[in-house]
Amino acid sequence: xxxxxxxxxxxxxxxxxxxxxxxxxxxxAIVLGELVPGTPLRLEDLASSLGMSISPIREAVRQLEALxxxxxxxxxxxxxxxxxxxxxxxxxxxxxALETIAVRRAAERFGAEERRRAAGLLEECVDERGRxxxxxxxxxxxxxxxxxxxxxxxxxxxRLIRPAWESCERYRAALLAQHGSLQDRHAALDRALLxxxxxxxxxxxxxxxxxxxxxFGDFYSHELGGRGxxxx
Numbered sequence: 001x002x003x004x005x006x007x008x009x010x011x012x013x014x015x016x017x018x019x020x021x022x023x024x025x026x027x028x029a030i031v032l033g034e035l036v037p038g039t040p041l042r043l044e045d046l047a048s049s050l051g052m053s054i055s056p057i058r059e060a061v062r063q064l065e066a067l068x069x070x071x072x073x074x075x076x077x078x079x080x081x082x083x084x085x086x087x088x089x090x091x092x093x094x095x096x097a098l099e100t101i102a103v104r105r106a107a108e109r110f111g112a113e114e115r116r117r118a119a120g121l122l123e124e125c126v127d128e129r130g131r132x133x134x135x136x137x138x139x140x141x142x143x144x145x146x147x148x149x150x151x152x153x154x155x156x157x158x159r160l161i162r163p164a165w166e167s168c169e170r171y172r173a174a175l176l177a178q179h180g181s182l183q184d185r186h187a188a189l190d191r192a193l194l195x196x197x198x199x200x201x202x203x204x205x206x207x208x209x210x211x212x213x214x215x216f217g218d219f220y221s222h223e224l225g226g227r228g229x230x231x232x
Contacts, residue, residue, distance in 0.1 A: 018052055022060035025050060030069050030080055031169040032135060038083040041070055068167045083170065092213055096163045099145075102161060103193065103209050104202040105152035115198045118147040122190055128184075138169065144190065148197055186215055 026046065029035045041064070047057045052110035061078050064070035068087065070078045107116075144167070149158050191213040196205035 009026045018056035019059040022056045039080045041078040045096040098161045102152045103205040107197045107202040107205040110197045115149045
């Protein structure tokens with residue numbers, strides 16, 4: 001699929017810089033498969049699609065490269081990267097380490113306001129997925145998890161988690177779009193994670209998080225060659 005045939009959603013948010021808004025739109029388009037692996041990221045085409053100048057688009061593409069969602073090809077410019085299973089293993093190892101620290105700390109600090117916010121976002125995720133709006137479901141799912149991580153009270157920890165999380169989003173979209181036992185298990189583990197934090201149980205929160213991440217190994221079992229997501 002070439003960029004001139006791919007409709008990228010119009011930028012809505014004006015409170016962000018143009019480069020940040022462009023990055024959000026392009027990242028989401030890659031995650032949802034609107035810009036498929038191998039698609040050239042031509043600055044002029046993207047600038048026209050988003051109604052921007054070249055400068056913020058160039059910066060957004062650089063950020064996509066930093067996230068591992070795009071790669072620079074000498075003499076050809078940038079293109080959307082292919083899915084890489086070994087990279088996925090590395091990302092999940094990083095996520096397990098960082099997010100375990102976050103949910104353990106969140107469970108120790110969780111209050112009524114944190115629970116109210118996280119529960120509302122989880123309900124929104126379930127509702128949007130039920131309506132078939134995967135874009136909104138993914139946004140709510142992300143906000144739900146970061147509501148937990150932010151409850152840990154460490155801005156630096158959240159900053160470290162976010163790049164690995166964003167690099168995994170293209171794998172997550174496929175799971176959220178599915179129906180059946182895997183998705184039911186995914187929803188149950190999100191609920192278990194929320195309950196563990198609400199009940200101030202760090203061990204149970206860490207266990208729910210680990211099972212949540214291992215679920216991706218079940219979904220991508222063929223691509224992983226039958227090995228779990230955390231297999232050596």
